[in-house]
Amino acid sequence: MLTSERKTHILKALHRDGRIVAKAVSQELGLSEDTIRRDLRELAGQGLLQRVHGGALPASPAVADLAARQSLSPEGKTTLGRAAAKMVKPGQVIFLDGGTTAIQVARHLDPNLKATFVTHSPNVAVALADHTGIEVELIGGRLFRHSMVAVGAIAAEAIARIRADLYFLGVTGVHAEIGLTTGDSEEAAIKRALSRQAAETVVLASREKLGAVSQFLIQPLADIDVLVVEGSLPMEVIDPFQQAGTTIAFA
Incomplete structure (x- = not known):
């Protein structure tokens, strides 16, 4: 052969x-x-x-650069962003990760919402800036251009001083056995830091990320509170996560 x-x-x-x-x-x-x-x-x-x-x-194909990722599951990410935006309550402090799905969350927030959003993504901060009732806290640090997010010690120190009600965690891979993964070790460390400082961690996962794996572990599935997926997915895609005991919300 x-x-x-x-x-x-x-x-x-x-x-x-x-x-x-x-x-x-x-x-x-x-x-x-x-x-x-x-x-x-x-x-x-x-x-x-x-x-x-x-x-x-x-x-996971989601380890491509930000420009390439914008063409992956655009409708699914819009659906997830809309569902996540509805989970935000007035007065909350929200950690919003970087990435294309996070931008959809920002775009679908209630225009009258009053809350505080903390992000380490300049792109997400710009998307949030259109909402006059939202206070935006931008975490600084070394810019990781691949994902357009801040990483490193400065970012980690700033995150450690904040307590959030909710963290919308972006990943490149969600696997029932391996857990949540991404393509960069420093980015994975910042995601763990954000999750530790949040009362609740919610993962937004479009279809191409489910069952896929990237190089660096963020955390096990057991460490998150909710996995939000598209409601149109076939059950064979969802079954491994339900069997693992993951709480799933359908967008």
Whole structure:
């Protein structure tokens, strides 16, 4: 079997089963595990899967840069943003993460809402600025251009001095076993800091993020309060999270 044929087989199996076990594929194809592991390394290098011990899981397309992510699930993110905006109550202090879904939250807030929003994303702060009843606190730090958010020690210190009622957490991957992941270690650390300072953490996850994994763990699913997903998703996509005991809200 040619290398290209093996890789096509691997990707089809990953799409079908949601995971790849290197030993099982090697036995199925009558090839060595070393050969399959080499294929997995090369496919991971192309961003087509995420290697884990013994095999691979689907890689999240949401690790692309901000401009590219704007074209991923635009309708789904709008739906999630609208649902999240309705969860905000007057007088609350809200942590709002960076990213395209967070901008949709800002755009769908009640125009008459009076609340305080804290964000480490300049883009999100600009989107919030249109709401005259909202106080906007912008967390500073080193700008991580990939996601247009502040990271580093300065950001972490500022976050530690704030207590929020609610944190809308953005992720690139949500996996029932692995947990919540993203593509940068410093960004993951800031997300953990925000979650620690919030009374409630809500994850907004569009379809392409569910069942996918990125390189850096933010936290286990058990550490969040609610996972908000699109109401139109098939139940086989939702079942693993329900079986894991995650509280799910449908947008």
